[in-house]
Amino acid sequence: GAGVSQTPSNKVTEKGKYVELRCDPISGHTALYWYRQSLGQGPEFLIYFQGTGAADDSGLPNDRFFAVRPEGSVSTLKIQRTERGDSAVYLCASSPGLAGDNEQFFGPGTRLTVL
């Protein structure tokens, strides 16, 4: 079946603009995760959804970052007043959402460049 998909694959924006990044998880997966990967670093956790609710948003760096998953499927990561330091690859992952899931399934990521 289809894997995790993310759109757009690339996004270039100017400092101060607003951006939305979209994630379509694997069908039936109730858990959805957002990570951010900066150059030379590993993925850094941002937020985890179980169904429609954010079960853990401890990784969001500040209040410019917000994510929603209104129907428990597609999720949108929203970044307000973008800064050059927000430039990174934003990865989305999903898992069945059962206790003891073996792995998270990652999408290809959205490369965000803030000029």
Added chain:
Amino acid sequence: DQQVKQNSPSLSVQEGRISILNCDYTNSMFDYFLWYKKYPAEGPTFLISISSIKDKNEDGRFTVFLNKSAKHLSLHIVPSQPGDSAVYFCAASPFGGATNKLIFGTGTLLAVQP
């Protein structure tokens, strides 16, 4: 603070030989560990995992070893193949599985020479 550390940024191995990738962690609450492989412009792909109740897990050419007392794990690939060339990430979870956040290391770039 980096709770999961991969101290070797890169590793070069001859085809057919063993590749050993290392990972250290500092948080004794971590009880589930995963290895992911990442090719350029793709998302990470799951390779193998291990629970803290085990010290070894094997899947084909891939074996993960866990030394809890040393807070160290390693991934062995044998025999190494050119298609194994990628960045390998170690990840850890304190939640008894992969549901909830994973803490990743900085990665090791493996180059398998033909």
